[in-house]
Amino acid sequence: xxxxxxxxxxMPPSRWVGYLVALAxxxxxxxxxxxxxxxxxxxxxxxxxxxxxxxxxxxxxxxxLNLGQSAFFAIGAYVSxxxxxxxxxxxxxxxxxxxxxxxxxxxxxxxFAVRLRGHYLGIASLGFAxxxxxxxxxxxxxxxxxxxxxxxxxxxPIVLPGLPEISFGNSLALFWxxxxxxxxxxWMLDNLVRSPVGETLRALREDEVxxxxxxxxxxxxxxxxxxxxxxxAGLAGCFYPGFVxxxxxxxxxxxxxxxxxxxxxxxxxGTMIGPVIGAxxxxxxxxxxxxxxxxRLMIYGIALTLVVLFMPGGILQLVQIxxxxxxxxxxxxxxx
Amino acid sequence: xxxxxxxLVQQSINGVYLGCLYVMVALGLTxxxxxxxxxxxxxxxxxxxxxxxAFFVATRFATKVLGLGDAxxxxxxxxxxxxxxAVLGLLVNAVVFAPLRERGDELRPLIATIGISxxxxxxxxxxxxxxxxxFDSPFAKETxxxxxxFFTGQSVLVVVASMLAIGALYAFMKFTFTGKALRAxxxxxxxxGLMGINPDFLxxxxxxxxxxxxxxxxxxxxxxxxxxxxxxxxxIVKAFAIVIIGGFGNMEGxxxxxxxxxxxxxxxxxxxxxxxxxxxVFVLLLVMLVVRPTGLIAERREENV
Numbered sequence: 304x305x306x307x308x309x310x311x312x313x314m315p316p317s318r319w320v321g322y323l324v325a326l327a328x329x330x331x332x333x334x335x336x337x338x339x340x341x342x343x344x345x346x347x348x349x350x351x352x353x354x355x356x357x358x359x360x361x362x363x364x365x366x367x368l369n370l371g372q373s374a375f376f377a378i379g380a381y382v383s384x385x386x387x388x389x390x391x392x393x394x395x396x397x398x399x400x401x402x403x404x405x406x407x408x409x410x411x412x413x414x415f416a417v418r419l420r421g422h423y424l425g426i427a428s429l430g431f432a433x434x435x436x437x438x439x440x441x442x443x444x445x446x447x448x449x450x451x452x453x454x455x456x457x458x459x460p461i462v463l464p465g466l467p468e469i470s471f472g473n474s475l476a477l478f479w480x481x482x483x484x485x486x487x488x489x490w491m492l493d494n495l496v497r498s499p500v501g502e503t504l505r506a507l508r509e510d511e512v513x514x515x516x517x518x519x520x521x522x523x524x525x526x527x528x529x530x531x532x533x534x535x536a537g538l539a540g541c542f543y544p545g546f547v548x549x550x551x552x553x554x555x556x557x558x559x560x561x562x563x564x565x566x567x568x569x570x571x572x573g574t575m576i577g578p579v580i581g582a583x584x585x586x587x588x589x590x591x592x593x594x595x596x597x598x599r600l601m602i603y604g605i606a607l608t609l610v611v612l613f614m615p616g617g618i619l620q621l622v623q624i625x626x627x628x629x630x631x632x633x634x635x636x637x638x639x
Numbered sequence: 640x641x642x643x644x645x646x647l648v649q650q651s652i653n654g655v656y657l658g659c660l661y662v663m664v665a666l667g668l669t670x671x672x673x674x675x676x677x678x679x680x681x682x683x684x685x686x687x688x689x690x691x692x693a694f695f696v697a698t699r700f701a702t703k704v705l706g707l708g709d710a711x712x713x714x715x716x717x718x719x720x721x722x723x724x725a726v727l728g729l730l731v732n733a734v735v736f737a738p739l740r741e742r743g744d745e746l747r748p749l750i751a752t753i754g755i756s757x758x759x760x761x762x763x764x765x766x767x768x769x770x771x772x773x774f775d776s777p778f779a780k781e782t783x784x785x786x787x788x789f790f791t792g793q794s795v796l797v798v799v800a801s802m803l804a805i806g807a808l809y810a811f812m813k814f815t816f817t818g819k820a821l822r823a824x825x826x827x828x829x830x831x832g833l834m835g836i837n838p839d840f841l842x843x844x845x846x847x848x849x850x851x852x853x854x855x856x857x858x859x860x861x862x863x864x865x866x867x868x869x870x871x872x873x874x875i876v877k878a879f880a881i882v883i884i885g886g887f888g889n890m891e892g893x894x895x896x897x898x899x900x901x902x903x904x905x906x907x908x909x910x911x912x913x914x915x916x917x918x919x920v921f922v923l924l925l926v927m928l929v930v931r932p933t934g935l936i937a938e939r940r941e942e943n944v
Contacts, residue, residue: 418928422676427928433876433917434921437921441914441918561680565753600757600764603761604755604758607754608751609754611739611750612739
């Protein structure tokens, strides 16, 4: 236990390199993909990375089947917009409050997770997402229902003394903002899952009874995982309306939860980098298939099924297989 | 009868009619869950495929090619939709469930069937387009009047046909050797295998039966759906709620819960508005999970709750 804790503070050089490469990619991606269209896709991609990371914490590390992650994305989006528009809050303050609201909603779902397991929890969380969606549709006085909220402004510009104003009206700066946040969240979660907290969550995933016999309070740690994961999903939600400019309940249909689930599974559940890969692939794949027209989503469906059938560990497993094939002499000791 | 009593009776009839349709869909989910602890997310799309199959058989093939009358054509289409569902069940078992069965994972088959669902929905979208089809049942025009209560020939047909299907399935499960073997597999697959039962065959059979029911439900529900490639999705979330309220894998509970949800839906439309149906049903679901997580009729499966 102690040895692993030390590791978390003294990162091996390979991790530093990984982080630097990731940062470089975040900086370079919108410069390479220079059109507004592709930069928009990048913003969506960064949000999806956040969502996949958040779901993976609950699903991959804590082992709780959650089919309703879109609910927290929705709560983040709606609470932030409503606070800014109807109550005149500052966006950044509203962002904190909206993420917290999503986190509290996550605690509510955790209350079910304490009592339910497996598919039961899956359907309960699905029900949670359906209820959230229905509230958005029916509570018209606050959410405008299916009519939607229009003309939502992007996050306000940041003015730092001595520097030019940073405006988020274009998708370049917005991508760097959301991508930067995704990077920070990744870094935090990466450290978290390597810490004793991560060990605790994994213990819950593997066997709740044994974990309890080691003195782990399952209810408390499930609440922690759900609360943190839904806060992150809510944070992602805060950037969605300002980017799209409109907010309608249909953006948070339960199908969105399945898409997030697919990202986690396709990338590689229970690993840190897997869901990121999954989010990137599943964001770009439909765009790259756009030339296939109507067949686009059919191919997407087939690809999803095939990945699950033939790569149970997701794309990450494929990468590892290729790596071992290409370098048969290198021993596997260095890889995690 | 007073106005209130008439209203109650009328809405209860509507509720039972809806409930029968939900039971048809939910029973398939619960059967599959019972026998192999898996959820088929594409189940709803089997309903949609059934509805489209029935639509084209009833309005094109049976009337134009076979020269049947409208009523006979619709009845034929119900059986063909049932067959279409069975074929889909056979395929999804061969492609997804059978290969993934031995890996003992509850998540991957779920995701794989989400992929199948995306494929089926968009395949139908490419074939039929997004504009809803008008599927008129020849039985919907006949109204039957009992006192001050009205119902259509279609609702009688739906209730009778689904009761027959549900009854046949129930009798099959309770009284035939194969049905008993099936229940043995759902209780303990390995021990059942030791008793000379072939679990793979029976699991495949369950999926085929469940999917055939979904296809048949599609033919029956088609005339009341807004028939688009995504029509099944509106039914499936409710079917999931019903399966949980009834207790996963529990046939009697599912039948009871299906009828109950149908009646609740009818009264929600009457007193609260149709926009609130899902809200009411899912709040009921969450309350149910807190109060009685084993379902309406409790049985063994305590390990999940």
